[in-house]
Amino acid sequence: MTQQVDLIDGESLVLDVTDHPDLDRRARKRLKIVLSMSNGVQTITAGEFSALSWLEAMALSDPLELVKRIEGVMGLTPEPEPLCPKSARALVFTVLALFLAARVNDAKPWHVRSLNPLTLGVDDWVPTDLSRFPVLEHRLIEEFESAAVRMSGSLTSAWILYRGFDPVAALDEEAGLHARGLRFDLHEIYVDNGCDIHTTTNQISSKFGS
Incomplete structure (x- = not known):
C-alpha cells in the first residue's frame, strides 16, 4: 500500500493514497491529491485531472464541501441511500x-x-x-x-x-x-x-x- 505525503517546490503538499484499503475498488488506481498554495486543490488519477482554486474553495457555502469533493474523487463517498424511512x-x-x-x-x-x-x-x-x-x-x-x-x-x-x-x-x-x-x-x-x-x-x- 502506498500512502505518503511529500512537500514539493516549497509550496505544494502531495498526498499519495494509491491502494488505500478504504478506497472504492473502482478508485484504486494511481491517485494523488495536491494542495498547492498557488494552484489550489488538485486531484490526479489515471487519465483524469480536476482542480479547484482556493478562491472557489473559500466561496463554498459549506466548508465541508471541499472535503466531500475530495472524498468523491477518492471513491470514499457512500452511495446515496434509497428511500428508507427511519422512524x-x-x-x-x-x-x-x-x-x-x-x-x-x-x-x-x-x-x-x-x-x-x-x-x-x-x-x-x-x-x-x-x-x-x-x-x-x-x-x-x-x-x-x-x-x-x-x-x-x-x-x-x-x-x-x-x-x-x-x-x-x-x-x-x-x-x-x-x-x-x-x-x-x-x-x-x-x-x-x-x-x-x-x-x-x-x-x-x-x-x-x-
Missing part, C-alpha cells in the same frame, strides 16, 4: 405520500386528515366541515375508539385515509394500519418486503381493498 412516523408519511401520488387520477378522490384523539375530545375528532354527515361522524368516532383500545391508550396521533367522504383506514404514529377491524404492522410488512417502500405501499393498499 414509524416517517414510514407512515412515506406510505401515505406514495399511495396518494399513485392514485391522483382516481375517479373517486383520496385524501388524508390528521387527528389527535388524546389532546382533542371525542367530539372534536370529527372535522367541523363533516358535521352535517351524522353517519360519517359515528363511523369516525367508532374507528378511533377501537384504534385507541388496541393501542392500550398510547395512541397520540393518527391519520384517517378517505376515499371521497368514506373513511377507509386509520394509521397511527406507531406505524399501525387499522382497517376492516384489524390492525396491521406497517414496519413488519416493510421488513418482510426487504425494506422496499414501493412494494410495501402496494401491499398495504390491498388491506383496505383499494
Whole structure:
C-alpha cells in the first residue's frame, strides 16, 4: 500500500493514497491529491485531472464541501441511500405520500386528515366541515375508539385515509394500519418486503381493498 505525503517546490503538499484499503475498488488506481498554495486543490488519477482554486474553495457555502469533493474523487463517498424511512412516523408519511401520488387520477378522490384523539375530545375528532354527515361522524368516532383500545391508550396521533367522504383506514404514529377491524404492522410488512417502500405501499393498499 502506498500512502505518503511529500512537500514539493516549497509550496505544494502531495498526498499519495494509491491502494488505500478504504478506497472504492473502482478508485484504486494511481491517485494523488495536491494542495498547492498557488494552484489550489488538485486531484490526479489515471487519465483524469480536476482542480479547484482556493478562491472557489473559500466561496463554498459549506466548508465541508471541499472535503466531500475530495472524498468523491477518492471513491470514499457512500452511495446515496434509497428511500428508507427511519422512524414509524416517517414510514407512515412515506406510505401515505406514495399511495396518494399513485392514485391522483382516481375517479373517486383520496385524501388524508390528521387527528389527535388524546389532546382533542371525542367530539372534536370529527372535522367541523363533516358535521352535517351524522353517519360519517359515528363511523369516525367508532374507528378511533377501537384504534385507541388496541393501542392500550398510547395512541397520540393518527391519520384517517378517505376515499371521497368514506373513511377507509386509520394509521397511527406507531406505524399501525387499522382497517376492516384489524390492525396491521406497517414496519413488519416493510421488513418482510426487504425494506422496499414501493412494494410495501402496494401491499398495504390491498388491506383496505383499494
